[in-house]
Amino acid sequence: MNIPLVNLKAQYLTMASEIDAAIRRVVESTIFVLGPETRSFEEEFASYCEVEHAVCVSNGTDALRLSLIALGVETGSEVITVPDTFYATGEAIASVGATPVFVDVDPATKTMDPAALEDAITAKTRVLLPVHLYGHPADMNPILEIAHRHDLPVLEDAAQAHGARYRGKRVGGLGKMAIFSFYPSKNLGAYGEAGCVTTNDAELAQQVRLLRDCGRSSKYLHVQRGFNHRMDEIQAAILRDKLPHLDQWNRYRRRHVALYQRLLADLPEIQLLRTSNDCESVHHVMVIELDNRDQIHGKLEALGIGTGIHYALPLHLQPAFRYLGYSEGEFPVTEASCRRVLSLPLYPELTKQQIAFVTGQLRTLLTA
Numbered sequence: 215m216n217i218p219l220v221n222l223k224a225q226y227l228t229m230a231s232e233i234d235a236a237i238r239r240v241v242e243s244t245i246f247v248l249g250p251e252t253r254s255f256e257e258e259f260a261s262y263c264e265v266e267h268a269v270c271v272s273n274g275t276d277a278l279r280l281s282l283i284a285l286g287v288e289t290g291s292e293v294i295t296v297p298d299t300f301y302a303t304g305e306a307i308a309s310v311g312a313t314p315v316f317v318d319v320d321p322a323t324k325t326m327d328p329a330a331l332e333d334a335i336t337a338k339t340r341v342l343l344p345v346h347l348y349g350h351p352a353d354m355n356p357i358l359e360i361a362h363r364h365d366l367p368v369l370e371d372a373a374q375a376h377g378a379r380y381r382g383k384r385v386g387g388l389g390k391m392a393i394f395s396f397y398p399s400k401n402l403g404a405y406g407e408a409g410c411v412t413t414n415d416a417e418l419a420q421q422v423r424l425l426r427d428c429g430r431s432s433k434y435l436h437v438q439r440g441f442n443h444r445m446d447e448i449q450a451a452i453l454r455d456k457l458p459h460l461d462q463w464n465r466y467r468r469r470h471v472a473l474y475q476r477l478l479a480d481l482p483e484i485q486l487l488r489t490s491n492d493c494e495s496v497h498h499v500m501v502i503e504l505d506n507r508d509q510i511h512g513k514l515e516a517l518g519i520g521t522g523i524h525y526a527l528p529l530h531l532q533p534a535f536r537y538l539g540y541s542e543g544e545f546p547v548t549e550a551s552c553r554r555v556l557s558l559p560l561y562p563e564l565t566k567q568q569i570a571f572v573t574g575q576l577r578t579l580l581t582a
């Protein structure tokens with residue numbers, strides 16, 4: 215049985231006529247960029263995230279860049295984040311001339327360890343950037359409390375966490391600003407590049423609107439320097455059609471993870487990630503931890519079972535960040551994760567039989 219890590223075709227087939235109609239709607243309108251679909255999606259997504267403003271941009275990385283610029287981050291600034299994340303989190307910080315400063319993650323949830331945060335704050339710190347990794351919200355209350363004490367804004371990287379809740383509140387409105395990615399494989403995925411910034415601050419939202427569209431306040435007036443980081447209408451139309459399904463898809467993900475956990479619970483070789491009692495995770499990926507990860511990874515792939523490693527090399531050890539001067543051993547929790555994590559197939563349309571097959575094969579490999 216071939217089971218991919220994600221299966222975007224399966225999702226398309228459940229709503230092919232809606233998607234095709236959305237694309238046709240835009241093509242027939244001939245409004246392809248920043249039009250009515252984007253405006254409507256911004257309203258609908260803001261309402262979904264329980265925030266005042268959503269501003270769509272070209273992708274999640276650009277959403278981070280524009281948020282950092284709107285928050286006043288510039289050359290010489292420091293932004294504190296985690297090394298256990300997708301590369302884009304650090305890249306966005308460096309791309310605006312600032313220095314990424316890393317703090318380790320909590321071993322249970324793999325999100326920013328608030329106990330490590332305060333020591334990393336310096337006079338140059340401008341923003342705290344926790345990541346809701348794997349769809350699990352970071353422990354926001356202690357992070358916000360530290361931010362408040364140091365008068366620093368918190369920017370949530372919610373690229374993997376559409377719909378997740380922390381103490382009952384949706385991510386996206388927990389800090390000063392938040393970003394989402396709509397990369398195709400995300401819980402809410404476009405059919406190309408797309409992303410979004412959310413905030414309850416009208417001025418920051420307006421600033422991102424200017425920055426994404428050449429600093430333009432009207433057609434021929436550019437009031438400040440900006441970029442072309444606009445989102446296109448086909449993506450907005452598709453995202454509008456997908457958004458009403460998101461909660462159901464997230465429920466399926468939760469159910470699949472619960473089944474995986476039940477079927478793997480008695481295997482001492484495998485550690486399962488815990489969901490904090492304060493959180494409703496949206497399980498972007500199904501991660502297990504094991505010692506002989508690379509061997510099992512190769513064997514599952516050979517059996518036709520798609521797997522992933524999120525992530526194989528922490529940000530502080532990436533060649534691109536060598537200039538920051540970090541060395542191995544500085545973030546032991548993240549480094550151990552990177553050696554041990556393995557992602558198993560997970561998408562809403564996955565069946566119980568497929569999960570039973572994956573866990574059965576894993577059991578055979580581990581007990582052989």
Ligand SMILES: Cc1ncc(COP(=O)(O)O)c(C=O)c1O
Pocket residue numbers: 273274275276299300302303345371373374394395396397408409
């Ligand atoms: C945690 C995290 N941050 C940022 C991004 C960047 O998003 P995008 O790929 O849309 O630029 C991603 C996407 O993979 C991500 O997983």
